Amino acid sequence: xxxxxxPIPPIVSLRDVHKSYGTLxxxxxxxxxxxxxxxxxxxxxxxxxxxxALRCIDRFEKVDSGEIVVCGHRVDLPDxxxxxxxxxxxxxxxxxxLFPHLTIEQNITLAPCSVKRMAAAQAKELAKKVLxxxxxxxxxxxxxxxxxxxxxxxxxxxxxxxxxxxxxxFDEVTxxxxxxxxxxxxxVIEQLAADGMTMVMVTHEMGFAKGIADRVVFMHRGKVHETxxxxxxxxxxxxxxxxxxxxGRLKS
Amino acid sequence: xxxxxxxxxxxxLGHGALWTIGLSLIxxxxxxxxxxxxxxxxxxxxxxxxIASGAYVQLIQGTPLLVILFLGYFGLAAIGLNVSPxxxxxxxxxxxxxxxxxEIWRGCIQxxxxxxxxxxxxxxxxxVQRMTKVxxxxxxxxxTPPTVGFMVQIIxxxxxxxxxGFVELMRSGQIVNNSLFExxxxxxIIAVVYFALCYPLSLLSQKLERRMGRGMTxxxxx
Numbered sequence: 001x002x003x004x005x006x007p008i009p010p011i012v013s014l015r016d017v018h019k020s021y022g023t024l025x026x027x028x029x030x031x032x033x034x035x036x037x038x039x040x041x042x043x044x045x046x047x048x049x050x051x052x053a054l055r056c057i058d059r060f061e062k063v064d065s066g067e068i069v070v071c072g073h074r075v076d077l078p079d080x081x082x083x084x085x086x087x088x089x090x091x092x093x094x095x096x097x098l099f100p101h102l103t104i105e106q107n108i109t110l111a112p113c114s115v116k117r118m119a120a121a122q123a124k125e126l127a128k129k130v131l132x133x134x135x136x137x138x139x140x141x142x143x144x145x146x147x148x149x150x151x152x153x154x155x156x157x158x159x160x161x162x163x164x165x166x167x168x169x170f171d172e173v174t175x176x177x178x179x180x181x182x183x184x185x186x187x188v189i190e191q192l193a194a195d196g197m198t199m200v201m202v203t204h205e206m207g208f209a210k211g212i213a214d215r216v217v218f219m220h221r222g223k224v225h226e227t228x229x230x231x232x233x234x235x236x237x238x239x240x241x242x243x244x245x246x247x248g249r250l251k252s
Numbered sequence: 253x254x255x256x257x258x259x260x261x262x263x264x265l266g267h268g269a270l271w272t273i274g275l276s277l278i279x280x281x282x283x284x285x286x287x288x289x290x291x292x293x294x295x296x297x298x299x300x301x302x303i304a305s306g307a308y309v310q311l312i313q314g315t316p317l318l319v320i321l322f323l324g325y326f327g328l329a330a331i332g333l334n335v336s337p338x339x340x341x342x343x344x345x346x347x348x349x350x351x352x353x354x355e356i357w358r359g360c361i362q363x364x365x366x367x368x369x370x371x372x373x374x375x376x377x378x379x380v381q382r383m384t385k386v387x388x389x390x391x392x393x394x395x396t397p398p399t400v401g402f403m404v405q406i407i408x409x410x411x412x413x414x415x416x417g418f419v420e421l422m423r424s425g426q427i428v429n430n431s432l433f434e435x436x437x438x439x440x441i442i443a444v445v446y447f448a449l450c451y452p453l454s455l456l457s458q459k460l461e462r463r464m465g466r467g468m469t470x471x472x473x474x
Contacts, residue, residue: 060370086376097371101389110385111375156371163375 009069010035011167011198012057017066017076019052026052027063028222034167034200039193041209041230042202044219045244050202053219054171057200058091071166087115090160091169094176096152098144104131104155105140108162115163123162130158134188150181154188161192168192170201186212206233206245218244257437261428268424269445275410275420276449278342280403283349290354291361305354312351317412320344325416341413341420349406356402360395361387400457404450411446421445 010033019027026049034040042050055061056068059075059082068075071088098107108130109123118126131137134154144152153173160168170189174182186208193199193212203209209216210233218226218241226232226241236242293305312320324347325340335343364387372382414423425442429435 058374060373082373083376083378086374089374091374093367093371093374095367097367099368099371099386099390101393111377114381114385115376115378159375 013069015067018064025222032217037196038214039199039212040215041213042217048219049222050219054169054202058089088166090165092156092160092173094172096156100144103141108159111163126162130161134158149177150184153185167198172202265424268421272410272421276407279345279349279406282346283353286350287353290350291357294358309351309355317348321416337416337418340416341418356398357395360391364390397457397461404453407449
């Protein structure tokens, strides 16, 4: 997809977002925006506030102040239509969170059938389509516990895709997986990026962020400490990011 | 009257056993429906509802069933409400069972991991859809063994209804014994009947617990 620099409003924008738990400040004036078709990687240490920032986008966390606009929804306002918001936003979690009592097909068709009132036959076709997208066609009738972690995560991505979201959020989706399984999940996300999906992902996979992200936001102590194209990962401007990517390299 | 245990005594005891089953069913159905409402009230977003339902549970759990039965039968009569022994026993047991099942089920609903609730929310499911399609099916699996286990308690506790003159198994045993004066034989029969009613449920509960341990896919919802 082509990047468009015309004044189209961003799909996701955070402006001066603050949030604290008691005396602990988690987000201390966070601002960033994501344009249509853009892939944004949010990186940073544990506790830097990156997951909280992501969860604020889908209003799993309420902010104390600041403005969040997602696909036209004012997420920071108390009267935001949560169900409308969440039809536009897909979220994939670190722990997959497939529904264990449902088959993969039922996991995928549940929301289209109940929320969008899609006909069962149509939803089943859709399930096949999104499972093919993540390379799991043959697992249609399996239960989540019969799948490997990587397969479960791919199925969870398929489940989100079935709602045809305008933006996808990934919250450390490979952190519970070994390197091999991580690879298969990242391949799926890569394909989504190639298809032009707008994505915000919190990740610890520096190599992956470098390869796929259009832009990187480095969070440090609740603030956006450095932001720029993926190249800042190889040529950081701040000592904190230098140190962060340095230790990341040591770890892997 | 008097003499030896004969077929008529056994038929009388059989009727009593049927009423024990009947009263157990009343307690289970009434208590189950009310208990489900209590469970939902205990996790309500409204604080006042949570507090009220919590207070109810504490109150009932802190009161002996015998006292609840006395209140239901003699207490209501004293304030001019005459209720039959069946109604008094049925209402008292329903109130009692509701508190316990409500608390058991609240625990089961809340033991469905929080990420499951979030995943359901993230898919834009409505509150009712989240409950009925994601949370309750999982909670039911968790709740089945303790619920079946508690049913055994209910069956045994219906024997307390004998004190308000309700002729269930225990009371029919007392009546038979009053004419025969053979307490050991009569109460041994009563014990065996209670055991015969409860043991299959205990077995079922154990079996369900073992199946739970094996994971979720092998369990099909009844």
